[in-house]
Amino acid sequence: MSLRDWLKNGWLIEHQTSTQEIEDLLSVADRDLDNCQTAGLSPDWKLNIAYNAALLMATAAPAAAGYRATRDAHHYRVIQSLAYTIKADARLITQLDGFRKKRNISDYERAGVVSDQEVKEMVILAENLRASVIKWLRTNYPKLLQE
């Protein structure tokens, strides 16, 4: 499997990115990584913000390679595509996908399904993903980074 195969399957569409778009994705991810640690927020909400940061980082990678995920199962595809962009290991993908599902469970009765420890794990994951994506961009698409 490769991103080209995904394109043939209709899971991705071709996309022309720009330095500005990559910069915007990274800066919003940074903002979210900062905001998710705001004291007083509920664990559910912190997890949501940290997850958003990770998803933006994960979106920047296929965008740099000339693709974006279609709307159908968008988050799922973006997460799975990390195997073909930054060569993320199966464990990271399983963990991030687990958080994607957890984030979808947000009705009142289950408002406490997120523990503080899970928030910490999600934040560490998002920070590690940020470092991996930037390293990958620097190696493969240095012109897209404003450094």
Next chain:
Amino acid sequence: MTTVTKKGTIVPIMGTITESYNLSAALFGKTRRAVLSLLYSHADESFYLRQIARFSGTGHGAIQRELKHLSAAGIIRRTVRGKQVYYQANPECPIFTELRSFVAKTSGIGDILRSALSPLVDKISIALIYGSVAHGSEYQSSDVDILVVGEVTFAEVVERLGPAQETLGREINPTVYPPAEFKSKIAKGHHFLKAVLSGSKIYLIGDEHELARLVEKRLAD
């Protein structure tokens, strides 16, 4: 219309998993069933006595007797590494393939999940199913909600539950609490945890006594 059957057969759970009536329970006693279920669902891994006892919820004596019988029959393999004795499914047993298939086909949801979490058994104090599956009001497609209390990470738990999710064809949603956070949130009257503890549960690891100990310890602190 084409009907696609799911891999394996899921026997409906009535009441708690220990009360569930299934093929395996009709054929084997509790201890033998637990040993075969653990060793033959993780045929490439080996386990030591304490892990097997904790998994089966049976005393060490009963487990030891069972392990002795099964080893003598060549159904499982006993190996000594250092000071530790390990037990594993014996791939040279003439009915190895059949036993593996038997375990896969006769396991209920609780057995499948308990087995999936078994490599983490030393680090988990309590693991239980709550929500619609636990009180028997679930639909075929209902998610399986699990609460895990232990020194494990969410990553470790989702990684272990991944294959079980494939087997069951259902989403599994774990929530993982370290014991200290669990105790502290219970003491503060955390809504979600209180609702889980007062509702129907199917224990996968640990039991109500262990749960009571975990909660009371905090209250006594």
